[in-house]
Amino acid sequence: MRTKAVVCLFLPVLLIAQVPTAPVVSPRGVVNAFTQQPAPSTVAQGGIIWINGINLGPAAGWKAEPGAALPTTALDPAVEVRIGQRAIPIYSITPSRIVAQVPIDTPQGVTQIVVRRGEQQSAPARFTVTQPNPAISASLGGFGPAGTISGNTLTLRVAGLGQTDPVTAPGTLPSADNAAIPRAAIRANVGGMPAPASARLSTQTPGEFEVAIELPPSAQDGDVVNLFAGNNAGNRVTLKSLNGPKVDYLPLPAGTANLRAITSSDLRPGFTVLSGIRADDGCYPSILVDFDAKKADSVPGCHTTVAAQILAAFTPSNDGSALAALAGPAEGDPATGISSKVTILAPGVESRSVELPGKAITVGAAPGGNFNALIPGTPIRVALINPDTGEVTEGIAGGAPPPGGGPGGGGAFNTNNLQIDLGDGVKELVTAPTGLGQNQQALVGVDSLETVTKAKFGIINAQAQVLLTVDFPDGWLPLMAPTQQAPGQGGGGPPGMFPGGLPGGLPFGGGAAPVNRLRVAAQFDAATRQYYVLARATDKSKDGFIRFPVVAGQDPQVLPFSDGKFAASCTNQIRTFNLELARRVAVPTSPTPENLIRAACGATSFLTLDFTTRQLSETALPGQGQFNVTGNAANDVNDYVYAANTDPAQQGRSDTLYVFDGVTSSAFRLDLPPEVSSFANVNAFPPMGILYAQATARAVGDAGIVLFDLENASTRLLPTPAGFNSVQPLTIFPATRKLIARGTRTEPAGTQILIYDLVSGDLQIIANPEGVSFVGALPNAPGQPGQPPQPAQQQPALQNINPKSNAVTMVGFDSQRRPVGVLLVRAH
Structure with a gap:
């Protein structure tokens, strides 16, 4: 017994002696200090970062002197943070965290950072440096209430607004007599309404800006505050907070029927157009629902589109509050244009008619809350429309x-x-x-x-x-995704890699990407300037990567997979995942060189290519598992690759989630809570590093919503509330961390909006207005005794769940499934 006591006495001494003194930066440890978005984090030039790890500094810590310039070196032995060979300004140091500023002239793109402590240095960690992009400090850490209010002015603490005039060196303070103003244009919206904003670099804290926003008359507690530098939006925060959701309701005009689409303002809650079935003259009957004006009335005039398949004439601006449509009836055809007038609807002002310099075929969103109209001809022209003034600026689309x-x-x-x-x-x-x-x-x-x-x-x-x-090297060809279905199979994933057209920046102007043309997976590593193509041997005996240097005179290199391992190629888009933090690419693999599309394309392991070492490594799933890589069944968030297991008997549901940690190259499984037998429809929420899905005990969604916490490798259940048969998750609001769902009940038959607070764990059930049984979407009608439920009569979902405005807008239906009103819920 005494011997044991002596051993215990000396053990702490031995452990202390073995504690490493070199600084260690967590591979996921570099985080934007204001947005606190999990790694891989983005920080604007001049922004402020947290560097998390161990042994970063002494236990006593250190802080820069308030109101003074920041040093690039502190303490003895000296602590430095380096980007490349450059030491950067430091705010504070503790054993587990350093706060530092990214110099304003740091090149954009993926950046490596190291911590030096005396003669010892950490391994590099990575983050991405961007152009000016607002990062707002908020009370809950990147979301929720932000700023201070004095009179009618909201003042925010913001980083990442870019270079100033006059120029201010990194880590220094501007003169109190000569305000340093950001060069980027600053604008703001509060509750979706324009709010005059001005910004100046703080004279007390280097790198911080003081942004003053004049609150519009319509501002309410809980409104979302949107801040822009140029056209780049910052993290969304709120003006104060509400104790609970705010619910409003407007009845629709008597006799409203045959609604087919809902178009809501991008930023302003409660400003919505409902569209009916397109008439023979090409006009869409429309109803403007304006909760500020407390009315729902028909939109006068005719509004049209170029094609009958389009469900609505109106379209919202991006990061603005207005709606726009081509005025009709149509005159002409798609080759010559159909309308030279655009109608603009905006909250709080009269509708505006804008004359275009020619007949357009479409109107859509443009940067900065503007619209653009496409005018056919040679060359094709674009008319940029300012919705606030009606001013039209003409330009050329694409190029010759x-x-x-x-x-x-x-x-x-x-x-x-x-x-x-x-x-x-x-x-x-x-x-x-x-x-x-x-x-x-x-x-x-x-x-x-x-x-x-x-x-x-x-x-x-x-x-x-x-x-x-x-x-290509002899005996190798690029691995082409298949186009043919396996017998008896359906599915195969999305119809093409780029269904909306090719990515921007092509020398030939882009255009629609034909289905299954871009069928080869490739990766470019900018750091080493090597281009890697997924390939298969011509005899189908082996898969691998072909490395092509992007300079002349260097030969390609084959990097073969291990024997019996092939890229999972039974889907029309072969999946690879870029792992930014570790500078690797991951490929799901299987034991078979597939060449046909299968509804569930199975994989059993991950193979990773390390761009630094050019080495391949394999990670098997735990427990001999298999996961599905078809379409969006596999995806990645925050450098975690996730996929559900494959089991045809589950009919689209799964009972296990497999996760591959791209930083540690390890795989783990997340099992379900005991109340849940399976899950379906997985969605990701990167700001919290979680996934959420419908949870099933016996029928889809009857158990509630299951949350998968990737960082902590855990699961938890948000149960279906009493009185409801099932729950369908819809989205999560970043500004408040509220999960919006719809609950379905059978006694009496109906649906309601449910709001789960992911911070507090509270659940709020929104009561339907009198006379409303269903909201947003109609579930299948109950069948006759002994018969299955009957599908709703092709009624599209009439709902807008908008994370930019923290607002849910849904059409309400009565017990006879007729549209009777519109419900607006501000989930603050």
């Missing part, structure tokens, strides 16, 4: 096709068929061009989309001239 010519096959380019001549009959583009800098882009082409026999890696310039081509 690039000239041909150039080495390596001539550079002949077909914009309709996505072809570029790389020589030797290789013309078909199978990857989206990737920017390399200096107006150059990398791509992969093949000789045929059906049976590939040749493939080349190529680099083109901004004029689509071919600068470099490299053949």
Whole structure:
């Protein structure tokens, strides 16, 4: 017994002696100090960061002197934070956290940071530096109530607004006599209404801005505050807070029927247009629901679109409050345009009619809360519309096709068929061009989309001239996602990698991406300037990556997978996941070289390619598991890759979630709470590092909502409240961390809005107004005894759940399933 006591006495001494003294920065440890978004974090140039870890400084800690410039070195032995070879300004140091400023001239993109303590240095950690982007300090850590109010002015503490005039060096303070003003244009909205805003660099705290916002007359406690630098929106916060949701209701005009779409203001709660079935003259009967004016009336005049398949004429501005539509009836056709007038509806003002410089075929959202109208012709023109003034500015859409010519096959380019001549009959583009800098882009082409026999890696310039081509190594070709279904199979994932068109920045202006053309997975590592293409041996014996240097004169290299491991290729989009924090790419793998699409494309492990070492490693799932990579069944959030298990007997439901930690290259499983047998419809909420899904005991959603906490590897259940049969999660509001759901009950039949507070754990059940049984979407009608439920009569969901405004707008239906009113819930 005494011996044991002696051992215990000396054990702490031994542990202390073994404690490492080198600083250690957590791979997920670099976080925006104001938004507190989990890693991989983004911080604007000049922004403020937390660096979390261990042994970062002494137990006593250190803080910079208030009201003074920040040093780049503190304490003895000296503590420094370095980006590249440059020491950066430091606010404070503790053993577990350093607060520092990112210099304003730090290059944009993924950045490495290290902590030095004396002669010892941490391993690098990564984060992304961006252009000016507001980061607002809030009382709950990046969300919730923010700022202080004096009179009619809200003052926010903000970082990340960019360079100032006059210029202020990193870590220094501006002169009190000469205000340092951000160069980026600053604008604000409160509750969706424009609010005059001004910003100046603090004279007390380096790197912090004081932003003064004049509150509009309509401002209410709980309103969402949106702040913009240029067109970049900051984290959304609120004006004070409410004790509970605010509920309003407006009845619809008598006889309202056949509603088909709801279009709500992007930022202003309660400003909505409901659209009916398009008439034979192309006009959409519409109702403007304006909760500020407390009325729901028909929109006068005719409003139209270019195609009958479009459900609504009106469209919202992006990061604005207005709605716009082409005025009709249509005159002309899609080739010549259908209308030269646009109607703009905005809260608090009369509707505005804007004359365009020609007939347009469509009107849509443009940056800065504006609209643009597309005017066909040669060249195609774009009319930019300011909804506040009605001013129209005309420009050219896209640009003229690039000239041909150039080495390596001539550079002949077909914009309709996505072809570029790389020589030797290789013309078909199978990857989206990737920017390399200096107006150059990398791509992969093949000789045929059906049976590939040749493939080349190529680099083109901004004029689509071919600068470099490299053949694939002998015996290897790019791994093409399949196009044919396996017998008896459906599904296969989304119809194309880029269903809305090619990404921006293409030298040939973009355009619609045909289904299953861009079927090859590729990654460019900017740090080493290497381009990696997922490939398969021509005899199908092995998969691997082909590494192509992006400079002439260097040969490609084959990086083969281990024997018996193949990329999971039974879906029409072969999945790879870019792991930013670890500079790796992960590929789900299976034991079979599949070449047909399956409804559930199974994988059993992850293979990762380390861009730094160019080494491949494998991580198996725990317990011989298998997960589905079809479509969105597998995805990633915060460098965690997640996927549900595959079990055809579950009919679209799963009972296990597998997670691959991209930082540690480890895999784990998250089992369900005991009350839950399966889950479905997984969604991610990156600000909290969680997933949420419908939880099932016997029927879909009857158990409630299951939350998967990836950081803490845990699950918890938000149960279905008493009196309800099932719950359907809809979204989570970032500004308040409220999860919005719809609950369904059978006695009496109906649906209601449910609000789960993810911070406090509280649940609020929103009572329906008198005469309203269902909200937003109609569930299947109950069948006759012994018969299955009958689907609703093709009634689209008439709801808008808007995280930008913390507002839920839903059409209310009576017990006979007729639309009778509109419910507005401000979930603050």
